[in-house]
Amino acid sequence: MIVYEYPFNERIRTLLRLEDLYQKFTFFLQQEHPLQHHVALSTIFDMLEVAGRADLKSDLLQELERQKQTLLGFRTNPNVQPERLDAVLSEVDQISSALVAAQGKTGQNVRDNEWLMSIRGRTIIPGGACEFDLPSYYAWQHRPAQQRFDDIAAWFAPLAPLFGAINLVLRLLRESGRSHAMIAQAGSYQQMLQGKVYQMLRLSLDESLGAIPEISANKYMLWVRFTSQDGDMKPKPSEADVPFELTLCNF
Known part of the structure; x- marks a missing residue:
């Protein structure tokens, strides 16, 4: 992982x-x-x-x-x-x-x-x-x-x-969070945070999937978009479902 x-x-x-x-x-x-x-x-x-x-x-x-x-x-x-x-x-x-x-x-x-x-x-x-x-x-x-x-x-x-x-x-901080299993449908995942304040996000995924997360987040919404790399290392959007574990940490 x-x-x-x-x-x-x-x-x-x-x-x-x-x-x-x-x-x-x-x-x-x-x-x-x-x-x-x-x-x-x-x-x-x-x-x-x-x-x-x-x-x-x-x-x-x-x-x-x-x-x-x-x-x-x-x-x-x-x-x-x-x-x-x-x-x-x-x-x-x-x-x-x-x-x-x-x-x-x-x-x-x-x-x-x-x-x-x-x-x-x-x-x-x-x-x-x-x-x-x-x-x-x-x-x-x-x-x-x-x-x-x-x-x-x-x-x-x-x-x-x-x-x-x-x-x-x-x-x-890392020990404060609880992991949840998620699936990014067609390589994309969104979650509304409803204004709750977090300090850190931890995302774990199987190395063999070859997926790379691009994360953006604020106190209202979390968005994860997965990409993969081709031969010249240029990232391209992933179109497959990507399973991962998500942990939101807060003191």
Whole structure:
């Protein structure tokens, strides 16, 4: 199954983009080749661009507190497992505390590092990080893989609490929805939302169908149009019925 996610607002769109960057960062950081570590470092710069909103940290703290109060309301529910609820509440408290303890503006440690900023300035230029442009960076890339790993991990460390909060908020959001089996007649599906506010849509479908969803939605209506790709990768409308699973998520 392939899962496609569609954000209903700019805040969730930003969190999904940062989550995607974090996944790329962790993958390339675990590799050993200098070029792979170059991608990991460049991804930190991309994170700073996306996370440039001054209120992102406060937004996350407010959302975590709201989720905590909602979860506390489940204590009297006999259908809720107390141990599992306590584990989630403990995780919320730990991540909130770590985020509160993170001082200064997001990524300020990177911005204060003149050497890193010189690399960031050159990576904006296509091919701008060559050895004749940045000889000191070229020399650093020839250091042992473990040393490069340790350096990048240390530069990222102040950002870790932010991404811990992002991962938890998105996980709670995804777990809030319930999946329903749907069929797109002749490759098209519409659903009236009647003004109900959702944060995210999740769409799952069998990979073997070769169908690709194009999603548009607002608080009134959801529309999914499925396409397929031919040899030159140009999308064409699907005329077959497409079964899929739909999950609407909301805090």
